Amino acid sequence: MTRTLKTRGRPAERLCHATGALLIVSGLVHLVVFAVDGGPWYGPVSWRKPVTFGLSFGATLIAVTWVTSYLRVGARLRTVLLVVFAADCAVEVGGITLQAWRRVPSHLDMETPFDTAVSMTLAVGGGVLVVLLTVFAVASFRHRPTGPTGMALAVRSGFAIMLVALASGAAMIARGVVLARTGHQEAAYHSTAPLKPLHGVSLHAVLVLPALAWLLSRTTWSEAVRRRTLTVAVGCYVIAVAGAGVWAVLTY
Numbered sequence: 001m002t003r004t005l006k007t008r009g010r011p012a013e014r015l016c017h018a019t020g021a022l023l024i025v026s027g028l029v030h031l032v033v034f035a036v037d038g039g040p041w042y043g044p045v046s047w048r049k050p051v052t053f054g055l056s057f058g059a060t061l062i063a064v065t066w067v068t069s070y071l072r073v074g075a076r077l078r079t080v081l082l083v084v085f086a087a088d089c090a091v092e093v094g095g096i097t098l099q100a101w102r103r104v105p106s107h108l109d110m111e112t113p114f115d116t117a118v119s120m121t122l123a124v125g126g127g128v129l130v131v132l133l134t135v136f137a138v139a140s141f142r143h144r145p146t147g148p149t150g151m152a153l154a155v156r157s158g159f160a161i162m163l164v165a166l167a168s169g170a171a172m173i174a175r176g177v178v179l180a181r182t183g184h185q186e187a188a189y190h191s192t193a194p195l196k197p198l199h200g201v202s203l204h205a206v207l208v209l210p211a212l213a214w215l216l217s218r219t220t221w222s223e224a225v226r227r228r229t230l231t232v233a234v235g236c237y238v239i240a241v242a243g244a245g246v247w248a249v250l251t252y
Contacts, residue, residue, distance in 0.1 A: 130170060165205075
């Protein structure tokens with residue numbers, strides 16, 4: 001925890017925390033918009049997307065900023081990666097929010113040149129996210145992360161499970177783009193449904209597991225008990241991801 005407190009004063013961390021907070025606020029604001037304006041919650045055109053993406057990207061940005069403080073990476077490299085990550089998160093949520101207000105789909109929409117540009121920007125942004133988070137994941141396995149008992153396991157497990165989220169997200173985008181490019185626009189919008197639970201569950205492991213490790217470090221339990229508790233939690237999370245994966249296969 002001391003390491004985290006020391007990093008909070010750095011400009012890159014402050015920028016990422018502020019950006020993440022703004023994205024979360026954006027999600028909450030659009031939840032109010034949905035309550036007032038109504039409309040469908042599900043489907044390619046709904047207020048659900050700026051709500052869920054704002055909350056999810058905001059929480060993930062803050063979590064990754066915190067968790068990477070335990071990684072053994074150069075300060076300059078981490079700063080660059082975090083700033084790019086924050087900018088990419090803002091672009092992703094911004095594009096999705098823009099299209100929600102225009103009442104058109106944000107992803108896989110190739111109906112007009114502008115919509116195509118937005119969709120492809122979001123797709124490229126997704127690719128950038130994959131690269132950045134993969135770099136952090138590799139760093140967590142190259143050198144043992146620092147932190148209290150169990151934090152190394154939590155960070156490594158969180159990033160490893162997040163790679164499943166990145167792979168499922170890339171698969172959704174790839175399949176949807178192919179369908180849209182071959183004239184199956186409606187099918188493209190619905191093609192992502194089977195993978196969404198897997199993507200959502202696995203995405204936030206990098207927040208849940210390290211947060212649990214930190215909370216356990218605040219207890220009076222012995223190191224052995226804390227380690228076993230965290231190991232069980234990781235196992236349960238893996239089972240949840242596997243269940244979502246089975247669902248994706250059965251409904252794909």
